[in-house]
Amino acid sequence: MSRPPTPDPRRPLTLRDVSEASGVSEMTVSRVLRNRGDVSPATRDRVIEAAKRLGYVPNKIAGALASQRVNLVAVIIPSLGNMVFPEVLAGISDALDDTGLQPVVGVTNYSAEREEAVLYEMLSWRPTGVILAGLEHSDASRAMLENAGIPIVEIMDVDGPAIDSNVGISHHRAGRQMAEAIIAAGYRRIGFLGTMMPDDHRARKRLAGFREALGEAGLSLVDTEFYSGGSALLKGREMTEAMLTRNPDLDFLYYSNDMIGAGGLLYCLDKGIDVPGRLGLAGFNGVELLDGLPRRLATMDACRREIGEIAAQIIAGKRQSDLIGGERVELTPKLQKGDTIRAV
Amino acid sequence: MSRPPTPDPRRPLTLRDVSEASGVSEMTVSRVLRNRGDVSPATRDRVIEAAKRLGYVPNKIAGALASQRVNLVAVIIPSLGNMVFPEVLAGISDALDDTGLQPVVGVTNYSAEREEAVLYEMLSWRPTGVILAGLEHSDASRAMLENAGIPIVEIMDVDGPAIDSNVGISHHRAGRQMAEAIIAAGYRRIGFLGTMMPDDHRARKRLAGFREALGEAGLSLVDTEFYSGGSALLKGREMTEAMLTRNPDLDFLYYSNDMIGAGGLLYCLDKGIDVPGRLGLAGFNGVELLDGLPRRLATMDACRREIGEIAAQIIAGKRQSDLIGGERVELTPKLQKGDTIRAV
């Protein structure tokens, strides 16, 4: 009943274990495993064989501490629940694919307080860079970002000053543009339906731009309705019904996102309302999801995937401009009239 | 022109900086910042003041290496693109909230190879535990998981042997149950429409169970149709049209997920097909999204949120059973007939 020579099978293997098993120094083992520096094919093979046989998984914690390098990119977004941020993520993920960098995602639920906590947690892992949604942050968050000493990319929104780099669209202008298209199509009695999220700054800016353009045309919103929580499709349906009951003479409904817009569209089709003749509809985002609806909802592409790609390229240093301070990239969303705004 | 005393403003602050700024030893600073051990209120205040003033963010890499503890839980899922995994994540996130543990998400795109790479990467950060979707893994992945020496929870699926703990539903049984309900409702000429993902093992198991139950009733699938990529809603529409054109006499369509089912439903309503009288429809997942459709699609709740919660509790050690080996939890999905299966 002698104790076996292996000390503790639960203990994770170290470089030393591989070194002993292969008869090669730790340093050379390390070189092989990282593909750094020249190692003779013979030694290399012995090391790889031993590492594979033992099932060695390197300890990045130790590696990162020693090398002062972490291959992580912090990505901080408000939500995973609505298809728009996953698409941004897909863009980031794609662009990072051949860089050795890895995204790590944190979710804030549109709360500045949560953002601060998530950011603190992520910065404590000393990532290579930070990508985060929006330009509005708490003072503490802003201070952390400014002092982090790593590239910061604020995405989605360009309406305001950025800490470092910035990639996105102008939501204010997007709201204006939609209003102008609606007015040009001859609609006059317009209602707005949106989310009641005080911290959804982009939705707020779209609405502000929308109102501004209406005002310049001598118009104003006839009615507004806000919601929070629940199935967006269902909410869109309910809110549309409520609003049309209050104001049967509305001739256009502008929704803050495509999902509630889709709910509204389905409601109108149910009720046999003539869309876009008697009533026009528009949403925002250009979510692919909607392609299967009976009519294509008018919307505006928010360039989500492209935003993610560019942000990731900035972090990866693939867009080195010699700018002092960060890079600014403003994309221009495309208006898609679909089938729910009548031709002029 | 003397050099300022601060060495380099870009260098991240260390415990030593806080120690010097507060005149308290590094060790005591560390204790204050971690709320560990007794420290006099006076010292504590000085330390906290200094840390805040400097904007110190602890280095978790060094902390983790020294303490051999990492507050990260690796979560590995196939996709973020379809609402089902975000809901699992929400459950995990909730359950982890007051434990000091943090989920880190990796995405495999339903590829075993990607899973292996993601797993390797995550294990190299020495997480507290691993939660991953499914029971099917490459040999190498399995070996890594078995040797990791940390709790592993395989989720979503219980149809097969698990490495350690296991939380999910039986997709085979879910398929059977749906078939039985359809047959009981009197449908006989049944088609199946699904994703063509060889690595979506859960969809495959549902189909197998479905076929098995049909077989026992002396029936078999009249037609099948598979797709990959694109807008699920649109695909559902197109596939439904294709299948009904080929086989106009089908009386039921079983979809492998709710989104394509919804597309099919919209198509049928468009065409004025009598649902559920002449044609019945059913999907899978119970996605809240669908609540806004004109009819409620028959579906089966996959208990996504609950699965996430339980898995996280297991990792957090909140469900200590004295089992040797892992814990097994099988949840039972509820069949929701909605408006698209006729009453018996």
Add this chain to the structure above:
DNA sequence: GTGAAAGCGCTAACAG
């Protein structure tokens, strides 16, 4: 209640 010393597992920098 506080501090000093000794590593955690790895890699940078240098020698040979």
Add this chain to the structure above:
DNA sequence: CTGTTAGCGCTTTCAC
């Protein structure tokens, strides 16, 4: 091409 030495920034352990 390979090995040795000295840390990375923190926490453990043990003194005081």
